[in-house]
Amino acid sequence: QKEVEQDPGPLSVPEGAIVSLNCTYSNSAFQYFMWYRQYSRKGPELLMYTYSSGNKEDGRFTAQVDKSSKYISLFIRDSQPSDSATYLCAISYNQGGKLIFGQGTELSVKP
Amino acid sequence: EAGVAQSPRYKIIEKRQSVAFWCNPISGHATLYWYQQILGQGPKLLIQFQNNGVVDDSQLPKDRFSAERLKGVDSTLKIQPAKLEDSAVYLCASSLDGDSTYEQYFGPGTRLTVT
Numbered sequence: 076q077k078e079v080e081q082d083p084g085p086l087s088v089p090e091g092a093i094v095s096l097n098c099t100y101s102n103s104a105f106q107y108f109m110w111y112r113q114y115s116r117k118g119p120e121l122l123m124y125t126y127s128s129g130n131k132e133d134g135r136f137t138a139q140v141d142k143s144s145k146y147i148s149l150f151i152r153d154s155q156p157s158d159s160a161t162y163l164c165a166i167s168y169n170q171g172g173k174l175i176f177g178q179g180t181e182l183s184v185k186p
Numbered sequence: 187e188a189g190v191a192q193s194p195r196y197k198i199i200e201k202r203q204s205v206a207f208w209c210n211p212i213s214g215h216a217t218l219y220w221y222q223q224i225l226g227q228g229p230k231l232l233i234q235f236q237n238n239g240v241v242d243d244s245q246l247p248k249d250r251f252s253a254e255r256l257k258g259v260d261s262t263l264k265i266q267p268a269k270l271e272d273s274a275v276y277l278c279a280s281s282l283d284g285d286s287t288y289e290q291y292f293g294p295g296t297r298l299t300v301t
Contacts, residue, residue: 083226107288118190118277118292119229163228171285173242176228 076101079166081177090186094151098164098177101145107167108140110149113179114160122162123149154184188212190293192278198299204266207296211259211280217241218255219290220263221277229277235261236284268300 081098088094096110107126111119123138125131125147131138137150147164161179191210199205211218217236221229232251234241237258246253250269255261265272275297279290 081228109288116294118279118294119290120292121289124288165228165288167288171287173231173234174229174287174290176230178226178228 085181109165192293209278215280
């Protein structure tokens with residue numbers, strides 16, 4: 076069983092839609108949860124990180140962690156064509172721990 | 187602030203040849219990472235340096251891959267000899283220190299094709 080699993084998509088939505096991106100993980104010991112965005116031919120960039128359970132909001136983006144279900148989500152409100160990218164979830168056991176990435180979900184937002 | 191620099195951006199080699207990639211991290215970042223990203227997959231950590239010491243190289247195929255970070259700044263990753271399955275994007279990242287692994291800054295990557 077992989078440590079973190081992510082639906083690869085691709086996911087195509089119309090501009091303005093609410094997007095939900097999800098990952099599941101296998102070990103309840105994971106404590107840090109990140110979302111990275113990767114544009115084509117670019118390196119990943121950190122969008123958000125959360126520690127333990129709960130929600131975190133930053134503008135149109137909301138990250139959610141449900142440790143009881145071992146499930147993490149990223150919601151994008153009012154999606155824009157500029158949000159078209161691959162979204163990678165990443166998990167870590169501790170603050171200085173190795174990042175384990177999901178395989179990424181390719182998102183396309185159509186004007 | 188300048189980002190993480192990598193070169194070359196693209197490289198095509200034949201199997202059994204050798205290749206080297208270079209990375210210059212963000213100034214002041216003590217921790218440097220090399221990742222391998224195969225098409226359709228997430229990045230996989232190959233090696234992590236803290237200054238010029240190795241923190242984690244558990245997933246580095248040491249029979250063919252080597253990496254060094256001289257003077258705790260620039261780093262090179264070498265593959266010798268290359269295999270077809272090494273075709274991937276090699277990403278370099280840096281973070282302020284070893285406690286900031288959640289906030290890594292990535293370079294644009296080197297796309298390697300082995301024929």
